[in-house]
Amino acid sequence: MKKRLGIILLFTSLFAGFIINWGYSYKKGLEEAYIPISDDFSAPIIPLEKGVFERSEYALAYLNMPIDKAHQRTLATYYNNRAYPGAPPSIPHPLVKGERGMGGKTCLQCHQNGGFAEQFQAYAPVTPHPEMINCRQCHVAQKESTVFKETTFFKTLAASVGNNNALPGSPPIIPHQIQMRENCLSCHAGPAAPKEIRVTHPDRINCRQCHVPEQEMISTAVFTRKIFTNDQ
Ligand code: HEC
Ligand code: HEC
Ligand code: HEC
Ligand code: HEC
Structure with missing residues (x-):
């Protein structure tokens, strides 16, 4: 009998302890503001996009830098190095002697943050994907600049630049896909950066706040572009 009473007493005190604790933490919870988080995102989530926020550490430097006209890239030189728009560019410079690895750190010493490379007399383009460390899985050294044999390979044309906005002064749509371009x-x-696409506002950080990828646009068939003049 004593043993049974003891067990009942133990469970009652445990239960009472639970109620007191629960009540205390419930009251504590009411004291603070909380953020209702919804998992109903309609915008696509792009894991690599964090890179643009990390790179914005350099935004003010980019905004204020003088332009070195003698070593600028153009879209023509940019596309010269690519089989088609969006293809991984070939490596136009000699590799480090004896380099047999996949690249990684060796490549990142110039391509992580860019900057002028004396030995190639050019600015190193910044890689959009420093976390993909097997560089040479996708980028191959350029040994020839012409094809061995004529082919019928059709190089799709790149999107045009400078006429991607609905109205003069409105943010142009992103005319290219954003996979690998986050x-x-x-x-x-x-x-x-190729001079035609160098942005006037690198400091605005959250690019997709204003620029919408073309694929996300709804039909604009009924929308006609108006050019406003002073007498309107
Ligand atoms: C000493 C610095 C340096 C190192 C190390 C280096 N690069 Fe480069 N890389 C450059 C420079 C400078 C350019 C631009 C060349 C030009 O515009 O003529 C370039 C261009 C490129 C391009 C062409 C980019 C484009 O937009 O056309 C690729 C791809 C590339 N490098 C890949 C690599 C890989 C992969 C490695 C490692 C195996 C590597 N690089 C190591 C400096 C470097
Ligand atoms: C999974 C394949 C893949 C791997 C791995 C990879 N790249 Fe790329 N890289 C690409 C593709 C595809 C593009 C072209 C993106 C585009 O134009 O849309 C590119 C573009 C680039 C560019 C040119 C950016 C520009 O200005 O257009 C550089 C520089 C570059 N990569 C360097 C590197 C370096 C350095 C590494 C290793 C740390 C690396 N890549 C690993 C596929 C890859
Ligand atoms: C791998 C390099 C690369 C990355 C990364 C990239 N772009 Fe581009 N972007 C280009 C090129 C090259 C063009 C010129 C059109 C073409 O060739 O597709 C362009 C064109 C544009 C244009 C049109 C400019 C005009 O004057 O018409 C906008 C806007 C744009 N990009 C926005 C973005 C935004 C926003 C992001 C990030 C989500 C982004 N781009 C990422 C290479 C890139
Ligand atoms: C607050 C809105 C806003 C944000 C954020 C923004 N842009 Fe823009 N962007 C614009 C507008 C508006 C224009 C058109 C400018 C004009 O016609 O004078 C433009 C133009 C451009 C162009 C065409 C060339 C130029 O500079 O006029 C490119 C490329 C571009 N933006 C890329 C970017 C990138 C990359 C980012 C992220 C760092 C970004 N934008 C962030 C509003 C924005």
């Missing part, structure tokens, strides 16, 4: 600043800012 890190906007790596191509659109800094001394290695």
